[in-house]
Every structure is written in C-alpha cells, then in structure tokens.
Amino acid sequence: MRCPFCNHDDTAVLETRASDDGTVLRRRRQCPACEKRFTTYERAELSFPLVVKKNGSRVEYDQSKLRASLGLSLRKRPVTAESLEAAIGRIESKLMSSAEKEIPSERLGELVMRELKKLDKVAYIRFASVYKSFEDVDEFADAVLELKPRKDKPGA
Structure with a gap:
C-alpha cells in the first residue's frame, strides 16, 4: 500500500481488525519513510x-x-x-x-x-x-x- 502522505511504495500494517459483521477489514498502517499513520479499509470486490x-x-x-x-x-x-x-x-x-x-x-x-x-x-x-x-x-x-x-x- 502506497503512503498517501509521501508516496512511499510500501507501508507496514500495525493492526488489523474485522468489522462486527465480518465484511470489512480495518488496518492501521505506518509509513517507514515519513512515519505517519493512516487507516485503510478492505472489502471483497x-x-x-x-x-x-x-x-x-x-x-x-x-x-x-x-x-x-x-x-x-x-x-x-x-x-x-x-x-x-x-x-x-x-x-x-x-x-x-x-x-x-x-x-x-x-x-x-x-x-x-x-x-x-x-x-x-x-x-x-x-x-x-x-x-x-x-x-x-x-x-x-x-x-x-x-x-x-x-x-x-x-x-x-
């Protein structure tokens, strides 16, 4: 996953949680380059x-x-x-x-x-x-x- 702040190619997943109904994964990520954190949501397409x-x-x-x-x-x-x-x-x-x-x-x-x-x-x-x-x-x-x-x- 590309960092939305500095555009670094790779970010680390710090935490992964499923939603209550299990249809969405919430991931907390951190960029190793700029060290900023952000959240992504993942669901089946x-x-x-x-x-x-x-x-x-x-x-x-x-x-x-x-x-x-x-x-x-x-x-x-x-x-x-x-x-x-x-x-x-x-x-x-x-x-x-x-x-x-x-x-x-x-x-x-x-x-x-x-x-x-x-x-x-x-x-x-x-x-x-x-x-x-x-x-x-x-x-x-x-x-x-x-x-x-x-x-x-x-x-x-």
Missing part, C-alpha cells in the same frame, strides 16, 4: 447491480455516492467512521445478496433509510426529508412521529 433511476436511466452502483450521501446526513452527528463503514457494508451486502442485475433507486434509498434509522435519528430525518421530498411541515412531523416508540393502548 464484487459486482453490484445497476441502479435504475426514476427517469429509467441505468447507472453503475457508486460507493462514493453512497458514502457522500450518508456523510451529508450524518454531518456533525456523533457517529463513528467505523459505524458508517459498517452501515455501508450492510447495504452493500444486501445489494449483493439480492442477486439482481438491476435495483431501483427507490429500493437503494429504502436500504439507506433503514441503516440511518439505526445509526442516528436526526440523520434519518435529514435523509428522509430530501429522499421523500417533503412538501410541508406535516410530512416532516409524520416522519418524526414514525421514529417515536409506540405505546400500547390500555385494554388493546
């Missing part, structure tokens, strides 16, 4: 389904777009990089296990919303407000109410 957009066009799945979208929703929220990587891993795992050649963008959006709901409620609302194109405050309020735990009615 598999072919993902094409994403079918609302207008019918088809685009290749792009992890950087997914990461950017999640990152925007999670901006200034208390979510670790490891948690974000694990969420991306779970989304990609679901994409791969579907064994479909194509997936509607709406389905991908639902997978993202499901992960954000588990990670951070504020990030979920941020994403949902754009993804679902809220037109008014009532739609926003409905999404917030959806997050609140339901209390069983007495006698029900």
Whole structure:
C-alpha cells in the first residue's frame, strides 16, 4: 500500500481488525519513510447491480455516492467512521445478496433509510426529508412521529 502522505511504495500494517459483521477489514498502517499513520479499509470486490433511476436511466452502483450521501446526513452527528463503514457494508451486502442485475433507486434509498434509522435519528430525518421530498411541515412531523416508540393502548 502506497503512503498517501509521501508516496512511499510500501507501508507496514500495525493492526488489523474485522468489522462486527465480518465484511470489512480495518488496518492501521505506518509509513517507514515519513512515519505517519493512516487507516485503510478492505472489502471483497464484487459486482453490484445497476441502479435504475426514476427517469429509467441505468447507472453503475457508486460507493462514493453512497458514502457522500450518508456523510451529508450524518454531518456533525456523533457517529463513528467505523459505524458508517459498517452501515455501508450492510447495504452493500444486501445489494449483493439480492442477486439482481438491476435495483431501483427507490429500493437503494429504502436500504439507506433503514441503516440511518439505526445509526442516528436526526440523520434519518435529514435523509428522509430530501429522499421523500417533503412538501410541508406535516410530512416532516409524520416522519418524526414514525421514529417515536409506540405505546400500547390500555385494554388493546
């Protein structure tokens, strides 16, 4: 692995850890030339389904777009990089296990919303407000109410 700081050809692995779900390896590395440390993430490279957009066009799945979208929703929220990587891993795992050649963008959006709901409620609302194109405050309020735990009615 080339050093991102000084471009030295080889770096040493200091520590390797698997993610909780076992789909990603996190490696702490150090460059012997400049002695700076950095983290890399390793995952199996598999072919993902094409994403079918609302207008019918088809685009290749792009992890950087997914990461950017999640990152925007999670901006200034208390979510670790490891948690974000694990969420991306779970989304990609679901994409791969579907064994479909194509997936509607709406389905991908639902997978993202499901992960954000588990990670951070504020990030979920941020994403949902754009993804679902809220037109008014009532739609926003409905999404917030959806997050609140339901209390069983007495006698029900």
